[in-house]
Structures are given as structure tokens and as C-alpha cells.
Amino acid sequence: MSWADTLAQGLLLGGLYALFAAGLSLVFGIMRLVNLAHGDLIVLGAYLILGIGSALGISPFLAASIALPVMFALGWVLQMALLNRVLGEDILPPLLVTFGLSVVIQNGLLSAFTADSRKLPIGPVEAHSLPLGPVTVGVMPLITFGSAIAVILILNWLFYRTALGRAFRATSDDAVTAQLMGIRPKQIFGMATGIALVVATIAALYLGARANFDPSIGPARLLYAFEAVIIGGLGSLWGTLAGGLVIGVAQTFGAALNPEWQILAGHIAFVAVLLVRPRGLFPRAQD
Amino acid sequence: MSDLLELRGLTAHYGDFQALFGVDLTLARGETLAIIGANGAGKTTLMRAITGIARVTAGSVALDGRQIDRLAAPDILRAGIAMVPEGRRLFPSLTVEENLRIGAHARQGNGFWTLERIFDLFPILRERRSHPGTALSGGQQQMVAIGRALMSNPSVLLCDELSLGLAPVVIKEIYAAFPTIRESGASIVVVEQDIGQALKIADHVHCMMEGRITLSGRPQDLSREAIHDAYFGVSHA
Secondary structure, eight states: OOHHHHHHHHHHHHHHHHHHHHHHHHHHHHHOOOOTTHHHHHHHHHHHHHHHHHHHTOOHHHHHHHHHHHHHHHHHHHIIIIIHHHOSSOSHHHHHHHHHHHHHHHHHHHHHHOSOOBOOOOGGGGGOEEEETTEEEEHHHHHHHHHHHHHHHHHHHHHHHSHHHHHHHHHHHOHHHHHHTTOOHHHHHHHHHHHHHHHHHHHHHHHHHHSOBOTTOHHHHHHHHHHHHHHHOTTOHHHHHHHHHHHHHHHHHHHHHOGGGHHHHHHHHHHHHHHHOTTOSSOOTTO | OOEEEEEEEEEEEETTEEEEEEEEEEEETTOEEEEEOOTTSSHHHHHHHHTTSSOEEEEEEEETTEEOTTSOHHHHHHHTEEEEOTTOOOOTTSBHHHHHHHTTTTOOSOOSOOHHHHHHHSHHHHHTTTSBGGGSOHHHHHHHHHHHHHTTOOSEEEEEOTTTTOOHHHHHHHHTTHHHHHHTTOEEEEEESOHHHHHHHOSEEEEEETTEEEEEEOGGGSOHHHHHHHHHTOOOO
16 A cells, blocks of 8 residues: 555545544533543444434435434433533533443443444445545545535534524633523533534444444544544634544554554554644634 | 612622622613722622622512513523623624624514614724624723623613723723613613712712612712712711
8 A cells, every 4th residue: 555545544534533523622612521421422323323224224324314313402402401510610520420421321332232343334335436646545435534524614614604603602702791692501502512413423424334333432432532632722623623634644654554553653643743732733712 | 760670678699798788779761870889899799680690699670570580691681681791701702793793692673783883883893893802902892892782682781890991081982872872772770980980971879888779869969078988988977
């Protein structure tokens, strides 16, 4: 495999990591909440797509479109019923609660679906590839990458061009003054977590289409996502995309040198970026 | 003039500390009321209690006959009370125009105040509309904060320490907008440490000290000495 190929594979893989990270970044940017169950919620999304697909006998793509509103509702309820109660000055309670949620989801999936590996059956498109200049790329990784760009574009539009996004930013700046504008912060947070789980479901579709998944893989996805968010700079969505790409490229180059180095190379890139730029590549000015 | 806002025995605490001791106060429709007092007199707490930011522990607040003291802050705004908070508190992530537009977040239907009317009131904001709100000078930020509160088309506008930290010429410029605000139909409560400014614009003045109203009256009926004594807590008894 040429270096150009490796770079292309890395960038495409980075798109998937950016999708893992975008929901996490959004929630952190709005309510300073690090959701330790984010990876498990992605895995839950993958099982939901699998379940809907096999129950209705439809393709994972169609099943995902049904799973999206379901996951939005789950995110909204999760925030309103649980997370809003623990958000406050102290950052420890939400960390503990989402950590507990992560354990609950993993064990729930384990008893419902066993520890067997699953994969989303996406059909022949899995094997299709395209020549792109000097390199050949898979169609699915390309769709994944395109989806990541689209998700970041849409989230940015939502954040900076809509009334809801304005309320997101105002609440993030100063929740007390936001209430004086008639904004209800708890509902705003509910919307944010709902949207984050919509993005997590999109990530779940490509995760399940690309490789096997089982109930235990959530925490590792969380780690990649978290590293992508930190590399990009907290609260910056384009930064999160860049962070995902850095980890993806580092992993594929690591794997090209020695297959055992793939995961390690991603973590080393994370540490290296933090050594040079402790606040990430694109830190928000006021953080 | 009928009473629009009526406070009866309003009491508020910060934890164990009692900040307001049974405050009675009425604001008539169309009236401008000034509350003066030294630092720590309870003026800001009073504003925060009315708007639902500070919890009311006893007494009542009624707007147009409807009791509102148990409502949450966003619902009190919807009921028609908007506040220009102390220190302006613009949203740093929002531009001037976005800061103004977010003031209309909960608004339903039309009203006097629109973005254009705010820009007519404070023309400098039209030029600065795409700047970050917090990149403006203190006086311009205060204009944004006033405009933001007006964008909800409130029946009662509360202004907390508008003149704090501003140069006299800027304070004058800001208070020059008040006749227009009054004409729009809003009744106004201003909290001020600047006694001269308060006496100039108010129909009624209340002086607060240690969480209580210690002196009330029309500006023309209050002697400088009486105000001075109430403000500084001097007793000739």
C-alpha cells in the first residue's frame, strides 16, 4: 500500500471518528457535560438499527432513518429525567451518573443480545470501491466521510444560523441571563442531547457497517471521540472534525508500519498534539 | 393610573442571609419609578426576586392582578417583565444583532419594539450589528442590554444600575432614550446609585437600606437632606 493510499484510508477513518465525536463535542460545548456513556449510546444505536432492520426486514439505511427519531427522543428523555438533575457547579455528579449509565447500557445489551459480535448487513455496496486520482477508496468509507462533513456543516448551521442555535450559545454563555430572555435551559439541554444522539445514531450506522460490534466496544469509541474533541479544541465543531482526522491518519500510518501499532499511534498523536497545543488546534476564544 | 406591578411584604434570602424584609411597592401603569440606595441595600436582590432569579421566601408579586412570584424566570419574562441586569451581561458568543434578537426569543405576536426600532433608538448599534456584543464600549453594551430587554415588548422594564462604570456623558446619552421607551407603553423601574439621574427621570423615588424601603415620595416633595439621610442611614432622632 502506498503512502498516498494510507493517507486516504486514514482521512476516511477519521471521518468516522469525527462522527463519534461530534455529539460529544456538541453536548460539551453547550452544557460542559462530558457524557461518559456516549460510546455505549453509539453501540446502543447500532443494536437499535440492527433490531429494526431484522424485525422489519429492511436495509440498515432505512432502519437508521427510523432509529434517528427514536434516539432523539431517548436523548431528550435522558437529559430531562436524569442528566438535568445532576448538572451544576460540581462536575463530578454528571461524570459519575454517565459512567453508571455506561455500565447499565453495556450490561443491558449483553443480556439482550449476548456478547456475540454483530455487523449491519449493508449488502454489496460494502465491497464497492472507486479510483480517486492515485488512490482507490471504498464507497462506504467515502459515504461515511461525506456524512461526517455534512453533519459538521449542518451542526454549524444549526449553531450559528438558527434561533435554536442562538439559544444554545446564549445558554452556554450564561444560563441565568438566558432565563431572563425566556429561555428554559433544561429544555435547551434536552434538545442538545437529543441532537447528539441523532448524530450518534448516524455514527452507529457506519460503525456497524464497517466492522463487527459487540456490547463491550463503547468505551473505546468514547476514548477516540474524546481525543478527537480535545485535539480539535473544546467546543469547536470543525476542530472536532480535524481531531477525528488526526487520529484516523495516525492510526492508519501506525498500522502501516506495524499492525500492532494502530491504536497506540492514535493515542501518541493525541499526546503529541496536546504537548504542542495544550488547548487543542482550534480553541474557542472564551474557554 | 392603575397599579400594574404590586409587591406585598416581599422577603428574600440568600441561603441563611435575609436580603429583603417585607418590601411593599407599587408601580402604576405608565409610571417610572426609581429605587436608590447604597451598595448592599437590597436593590439588586429586589430586581432578582421580581424576575424569579432570586427565590421569594415570603410575600407576593402581582402583575396586572395576577400573582407571579411562584413562576420560574422564563415564565415571568413571558408574563411581561424584562430586566436589564446589573453589569449588562451580554452573551459573549453572540453578535450585537444576535444579542438583540435573543431578547425576542419568547415573544409571541407583534409589538412596538422591532430590531429596526431598537436601531432607531440607538443608531450606533446598527453600525455595530455584526460585532461581538462584548467587543463594544461599556455604554454601547448597555444600549444592547436595554434593546435586548425591550425586544420582548415588556409591560414592565427593570433596569439595574444602568450608570454603573459609565462616564457621565454616556449615562446622559442612555437616559435620553427613556422618553421614547415610556412612549412605547412600558412602565419602568430603575435602580440607581446615581441619585441625581434617578430624581431627574422618576415619577416616584424609593430609597432602600438594609433590605427595607426607608423613604418614598415624589422627587419634588423630597428634600435633599431627607434623601441623604435615608441613603446613608443617618438618624436625627
